[in-house]
Amino acid sequence: MDKKILIIDDEKAIVDILTLNLSMAGYETVAANDGARGLDLARTENPDLILLDVMLPHLDGFSVCKQFRETDKLTPIIMLTAREEERDKVYGLELGADDYITKPFSVRELLARVQTNIRRNAGTERKLGQSGVAFGRFALDIERGQAYKEGRLLDLTQREYDLFHCLTKEPGRVWSREELMQEVWHYDYYGDLRAVDVAVRRLREKIEDDAANPQVILTKRGAGYYFAPPVEM
Numbered sequence: 001m002d003k004k005i006l007i008i009d010d011e012k013a014i015v016d017i018l019t020l021n022l023s024m025a026g027y028e029t030v031a032a033n034d035g036a037r038g039l040d041l042a043r044t045e046n047p048d049l050i051l052l053d054v055m056l057p058h059l060d061g062f063s064v065c066k067q068f069r070e071t072d073k074l075t076p077i078i079m080l081t082a083r084e085e086e087r088d089k090v091y092g093l094e095l096g097a098d099d100y101i102t103k104p105f106s107v108r109e110l111l112a113r114v115q116t117n118i119r120r121n122a123g124t125e126r127k128l129g130q131s132g133v134a135f136g137r138f139a140l141d142i143e144r145g146q147a148y149k150e151g152r153l154l155d156l157t158q159r160e161y162d163l164f165h166c167l168t169k170e171p172g173r174v175w176s177r178e179e180l181m182q183e184v185w186h187y188d189y190y191g192d193l194r195a196v197d198v199a200v201r202r203l204r205e206k207i208e209d210d211a212a213n214p215q216v217i218l219t220k221r222g223a224g225y226y227f228a229p230p231v232e233m
Contacts, residue, residue, distance in 0.1 A: 002028040003118055006047035008038030010056055022067045035059025042068050049118050052082040062095055067177045069096035073157040093198040098159050110122035135229040140165060149207060160203045167227040176224040200225055
């Protein structure tokens, strides 16, 4: 069955271009031209990926992303924006978007990001490993793609789980932002390294006892991030 892409954008020309090119690439598409309708379709059409514009009538893209993420942590969201301000891009990532691309964009680049996010979300690589691993107060169920802290299921998005899984593969190893972008986001030359910092910050908020004083996901200044296994008391 073809993968389904939901396009939420109020610019008909953009929707037409995306629909044509995605269809030629083998994807099924469904579209909405306002945020409220888009949120409804996101919940009922079960898309494999959402292309979400920021500036929308009735309900802006940030609100759509936030409300959708309250019930769906897994479906990839790529935000489309004409805004150049860094705070808007970071805000979208903090709300749970997986990626963003700035208009005007290359169709080739967008298709590459769509393919990468859908492939990642399929989670096939996680099923190649062992079923579970534990370290201190944390445990990963590799088969199900779930993480636990002291036996409690952590409410992680797919990206946050993938990031945690990557860092825990080699405790103590320092991963540069570029390495994490390639390993977790699977981008060789696409992507913004700020997405890594935002994802680490969101992950810390969910797994650390005190996100302002992290003890599990640590920073090596000028080098990157690493996992320090907590000692079970």
